[in-house]
Amino acid sequence: MKNRSTKTRSIIMGMVVALWAMLSMANDLSAYQITISTSRSNSNSTSISQKNGTYRYSSKQGSNGIEIEYEGDIAFTDDDKAIKSISRGGYIKIRKTSFGERRELLAEGNADGTIDYQFYEGRRRADFDAAAQKWLADVLLEAIRATGIGAESRTQRIYAKGGLDAVLKETNEIKSDHVSQMYLKAVLGKQNLSNKELVKIAAYVPANLSSDHYITEVFKDYSTLFLKNNETTEAFLNAIGRMDSDHYVSLILMRALKEDLSDAMISKVLDAAERMDSDHYKTEVIKRVMDRKELSSSAVNRIVKATSDIDSDHYSTLILREALDRPNLTDEAFESLMEAISNIDSDHYVTETMRGLLRQSNPSDRVVEAVIKRVGRMDSDHYRTLVINDLMKNQQISKKYFNDLLVTVNDVDSDNYAAQILKSVLREQELSDENYDKVLSRVASIDSDFYKVNILQDVLKARNLNKTHMISILKTVSSIGSDYYKSEVLKGACNSVSGADAEVKDLFRSVAKTIKSDTYYGKVARCID
Numbered sequence: 001m002k003n004r005s006t007k008t009r010s011i012i013m014g015m016v017v018a019l020w021a022m023l024s025m026a027n028d029l030s031a032y033q034i035t036i037s038t039s040r041s042n043s044n045s046t047s048i049s050q051k052n053g054t055y056r057y058s059s060k061q062g063s064n065g066i067e068i069e070y071e072g073d074i075a076f077t078d079d080d081k082a083i084k085s086i087s088r089g090g091y092i093k094i095r096k097t098s099f100g101e102r103r104e105l106l107a108e109g110n111a112d113g114t115i116d117y118q119f120y121e122g123r124r125r126a127d128f129d130a131a132a133q134k135w136l137a138d139v140l141l142e143a144i145r146a147t148g149i150g151a152e153s154r155t156q157r158i159y160a161k162g163g164l165d166a167v168l169k170e171t172n173e174i175k176s177d178h179v180s181q182m183y184l185k186a187v188l189g190k191q192n193l194s195n196k197e198l199v200k201i202a203a204y205v206p207a208n209l210s211s212d213h214y215i216t217e218v219f220k221d222y223s224t225l226f227l228k229n230n231e232t233t234e235a236f237l238n239a240i241g242r243m244d245s246d247h248y249v250s251l252i253l254m255r256a257l258k259e260d261l262s263d264a265m266i267s268k269v270l271d272a273a274e275r276m277d278s279d280h281y282k283t284e285v286i287k288r289v290m291d292r293k294e295l296s297s298s299a300v301n302r303i304v305k306a307t308s309d310i311d312s313d314h315y316s317t318l319i320l321r322e323a324l325d326r327p328n329l330t331d332e333a334f335e336s337l338m339e340a341i342s343n344i345d346s347d348h349y350v351t352e353t354m355r356g357l358l359r360q361s362n363p364s365d366r367v368v369e370a371v372i373k374r375v376g377r378m379d380s381d382h383y384r385t386l387v388i389n390d391l392m393k394n395q396q397i398s399k400k401y402f403n404d405l406l407v408t409v410n411d412v413d414s415d416n417y418a419a420q421i422l423k424s425v426l427r428e429q430e431l432s433d434e435n436y437d438k439v440l441s442r443v444a445s446i447d448s449d450f451y452k453v454n455i456l457q458d459v460l461k462a463r464n465l466n467k468t469h470m471i472s473i474l475k476t477v478s479s480i481g482s483d484y485y486k487s488e489v490l491k492g493a494c495n496s497v498s499g500a501d502a503e504v505k506d507l508f509r510s511v512a513k514t515i516k517s518d519t520y521y522g523k524v525a526r527c528i529d
Contacts, residue, residue: 057147067095068143072109075150078157081137083107086115092149096139103135148179155186164197168204177214188222195231202226202235206242215240216248223256227265237272246278253285263296270299274306282306283315290322300326301333307340313349316340321356331366338370347380351387358390368401376408381417384408388421392428402435409442418442419451426459433468440472444479452476453485460492470496470504478511486511487520494527 049056057068072090076083086092086109095104104120105128117128126132144150158166167187171180184205187193193201209215219226219240226236240249253269261269266289273285286303289295304323307316320340323329329337344350354371357363363371371391378384388408391397397405405425412418425431425439440459446452459465459473473493480486490512497508515521 055147059146063097063100065097066139066142066146067093068147069093070147070149075153076140076144080141080144080154082133082140083115083136085109085113092143094136094139094143105132105136145174145179146176148176148182151179151182152186152190155183156190159187159191164191164193164200168200171204172208177209177211180209181214181217184218185221188218188225193225195229198226198232199235202232202239206239212243212245212248215243216251219252220255223252224259224261227256227261227268233265233268237268237275240272241275246276246281249276250281250285254288257285257288257292263299266292266295266299267302270302270306274309279310279312279315282310283318286319287322290319290326295326297330297333301330301336304333304336304340308343313344313346316344317349317352320353324353324356334366334370338374341370341374342377347378347383350374350378351383354387355390358387358393358395363391363395365398365400368395368397369404372401372404372408376404376411381412381414384412385417385420389424392424396430399432399435403438406438406442410445415446415448415451418446419448419455423455423458426455433466436469437472440476444476449480449482449485452480453489456489457492460489460496465496467500467504470500471507474504474507474511478514483515483517483520486515487517487524490524491527494524498527 044061046059047057054069054071057066059066070090070092072087073085074083074087074090074092075085083092086107088109088111091106091108093104093106095102102120102122106118108116108118110116117132119126119128119132144154154170155167158170162169164187167183171183174180174183184201188201191197205215205218209218219236223236226232240252243249249272253272256265256269269285269289273282273289276282276285286306289299289303300323303319307319310316310319320337323333323337341350341353344353354374357367358371368391371387375384375387378387388405391405409418409421409425412421422439422443426436429435431439443452443455446455456473456476459469462469465473470493474497477486477489477493480489490508493508497504509525512521512524515524
């Protein structure tokens with residue numbers, strides 16, 4: 001691990017270069033200069049800038065400093081002590097100040113492949129002699145490591161001579177995470193690395209790069225190299241598990257998901273997602289997995305189970321609703337789904353998930369059973385009503401679950417919401433005489449005469465009322481406390497009762513006699529006699 005001061009400089013350099021990268025992507029091609037102080041005294045500073053392909057680097061520590069400017073393709077000798085070539089029109093300028101003495105070199109590439117050198121000691125131009133060449137040899141490696149000039153070719157050369165260990169040894173000498181990641185990406189991109197080498201790189205990157213940004217730069221484009229077998233996958237997941245930023249971990253995983261991954265690899269990606277603390281980024285990765293058209297039932301089941309580790313009901317619901325859209329959920333996946341829904345505390349989000357479940361055409365018995373069971377545990381009458389009403393749309397509740405539904409309605413405290421549900425039951429469901437009577441008995445238990453009357457008047461508009469229906473209705477009318485409301489319902493029942501048998505008429509008269517007001521009783525008594 002780089003020491004603390006090096007680590008601090010690395011983080012700052014990472015910020016500098018990241019800002020520079022964002023600015024360089026803008027359409028405006030004018031020069032951008034980003035300067036940042038690396039100490040409180042401002043005596044130490046590092047700056048980087050780029051303009052139209054010209055790169056500038058400057059680092060100052062007290063009275064000592066180095067400035068580097070270059071353009072074009074530049075290659076160095078194998079010992080990194082001299083310049084091997086510069087592309088036509090390219091150049092490199094190195095100026096170093098040490099203990100008050102300044103030396104400067106300008107090397108320019110010619111069309112014939114030769115290089116022109118201009119060397120200065122202070123303000124005086126000097127010959128590029130053996131002493132000047134020695135100065136270049138001494139300073140060149142520092143310039144290379146500071147800027148990343150020729151990183152790709154150097155990486156290949158170092159690897160060819162000493163293998164991966166030599167490349168990692170060189171990156172240890174580099175202070176900047178930005179430059180280090182250039183070498184690491186070069187070795188991952190150009191070499192056919194063994195599993196052992198990949199494991200070593202996976203361990204090296206988070207241990208030696210301080211910036212999650214640059215760790216991501218290394219891993220995101222080469223994640224599939226690590227996901228090819230258990231050994232390298234485990235090393236890779238352990239590596240990103242050491243990262244602090246869930247944001248960058250999610251970038252790596254979502255980049256990996258662009259590839260054609262096997263079920264085993266998908267499972268490993270989900271392993272990594274589950275390790276993240278942020279529900280937001282965890283959800284982003286899982287949703288990206290769900291976007292895959294070809295996803296095994298075991299993977300769907302695994303995803304549904306993963307929601308149990310998500311604290312936010314909002315994010316859990318986002319995943320579960322996408323899972324519901326998957327065709328042909330297995331029994332195991334469905335059970336996991338219902339278990340996940342049971343872990344959601346918010347009635348609002350439970351309702352969103354349940355309504356998504358009910359949007360499926362012809363919900364199966366297992367869906368109906370699960371919905372009724374979960375709705376029974378809801379606190380909000382409002383959300384309970386929304387789900388039950390959705391359940392009954394285009395869906396006949398079988399006798400097996402009808403009693404459970406009524407038990408759930410009995411738990412509704414609000415007369416308003418209870419009335420809404422009961423009206424839906426009476427309108428939408430084809431009820432047996434027995435169940436019709438059970439529903440009307442629940443209507444009778446409503447405290448508010450207003451809601452009770454509203455239901456009964458709606459029921460009396462039906463054309464297919466039989467004797468049993470009328471008896472159930474009249475029994476319910478007897479529970480109305482208000483003479484006015486009771487008389488209004490009975491007047492509405494007159495036409496149906498007038499054609500009924502004696503038993504129904506006798507019950508009608510009996511209920512009418514419970515009206516205490518002579519005025520209201522008189523209006524009702526005359527309607528069938």
